[in-house]
Amino acid sequence: MENTANAVLSVRNVSMNFGGLRALSEVDLDVRQGEVVALIGPNGAGKTTFFNCITGIYTPTDGQVLAFPKDGKERRSGGVRINGMRTNLVCELGMARTFQNIRLFPSMTALENVMIGRHCRTKTGILGAILRGPKTRREEQTLVDRSYQLLKKVGLEKVANEYSRNLPYGAQRRLEIARALATEPFLLLLDEPAAGMNPQETLELKEMVIRIREEFQVSVLLIEHDMKMVMSLSDRIYVMEYGRIISTGTPAEVSADPQVIRAYLGEESDA
């Protein structure tokens, strides 16, 4: 637990109050280098609130969120404290997310959606855009090519110039992941990536996440309800209920925990 030597994200004692409502209560969570960590729990347990707290959309009322980006400078100095940091800076730091209810840019093409992800890794300013010098054009071309490569990775290269609102649901989910990858993250945060998918699509998604982890060397923290996927994909699982972490461990440990069974199946399991 205290071993943060190879952690990329370390959350300590984080609480979040909305007025009198305590949505998160003293949450501890770690994601280590190259791990796939799942956060599960019943609806309304506070999972998405937790995501919002660590990506800068909310500022936690209490506690510490530390990130350890790939380049070792910050790592040595004990990480970067990111609670309260602006969302775009969190992303620039290397933590990219997807959304529970897909949030693409509907009247931009699939390719452009991915290109947006590379915004913080490119530099062209107003003057560069107007003058369109060789440097700008080179950057633009590299941007297009790399974005296209990312689309290929998620199998969307054929619809690169299609408006994202016209894509089928599953493709939109994958496009969102491609967009997040475009920001060159060290930690990918997926908020219910398999929601609304059929078993076949879910299986493909799972394989894609595994492939991405290998290829891009990212750690993954995901919220998911599909137990089959969570159990077979994750290295470790955190279970949340009423804003608290009630159990943590490997999939086998967690699924044997009576507290988890109670939270998921109700009190009948005791009877």
Added chain:
Amino acid sequence: MAAANLISNFKKSVVASLWLAFLTLPIMVIRVDTVEKTVTWRWMHLVYMLAGSFVLALAWHFMMDRRDRGAATHDAEGGAADSALSRLLDNPRVVKPLMAFGLIVAAVFPLVFSMYQTNILISALIYVVLGLGLNITVGLAGLLDLGYVAFYAVGAYAYALLNHHFQLGFWAVLPLAGILGAFFGILLGFPVLRLRGDYLAIVTLGFGQIVRLVLENWSEFSFGPSGISNIARPGFFGVAYSVNQATTYIYYIMLALVVFTIVVTARLKDSRIGRAWLALREDEIACQAMGIDNTRAKLMAFSLGATLAAVMGAVFAAKTTFINPASFTFMESAMILAIVVLGGMGSVLGVILGALLLILLPEYMRAFSEYRMLIFGATMILVMVFRPQGLIRAKRKVYQINTEAA
């Protein structure tokens, strides 16, 4: 189904025309002459009324059906069903000669037509640039700005006052006006950073009113409602010229500024900055979560739009040689916004067409001066009902992919 539709449309049209004829009976048919003390029943008017409203109603229903069907196929084909116009404009072999033709016509215009016509075209060109400027703020970045005319006023008064007090020339003030516009854009941008949609619209509306009221009431500064007259026309290396030549000169200055603005906005639209604006318009939360600095993007959009407006203000002051606050009312803002919406939000070509249409149409309809505003209003309603996306739908660029880089 089509036949049933036709019959139902027919019925609806009959009912509508009967109603209208009945309602307009007292004014259209009965004529009371109070001098002669006679009452005339003009029954033929009733027939005209019935026939006219019936045909219009039928045409309306027909168009509505066509639109709904169009929308249905549009959804089914996923946006493939664009209008013939947009398809035509996608073809570079059509667009290139068309652009060249437009440029040539624009270039020889003041040599062929009278000064009066040139003057009208100058104001149309001013609105083209204003439209393109507001298109950055509203069309691309999605920030509804109802006080855009304030920046126009800033530019106009900047030139007028600097010229009046310090005898500064047009060319010296033009960049200054731009900088001042950018400054005011940021000034307005800061307090409204957190606002969106209708709230933003109200605050910008207020900003526009404040600027106008200050100009109207702070007489020591702006000479109040009586305005500033005898503003110098643009200088040309100290050469003296007639009013006629001055008009031609300003026309060419304006033409150059229009070309400049078109190049700038078209390039920005398809750049890293332009994409950030689009993302901001589409989904602010996702935009920021993807690493775009919303604050910067918004301020950039506001200040760039304001810069163009202020530059146009200076040109306007130089053209009319007289300005007062009456030129910068909310109507102007509404007009510029109408240009952007009617032309097609985010589409450069659409905004140009919108500006030319909305400014030139009322000018050349002076023949029907009494019905001018009526026709104008009806045209706007019709365009919005049948082409809500504007005359020309904004298209996204198709990027050239270099697959060998793989």
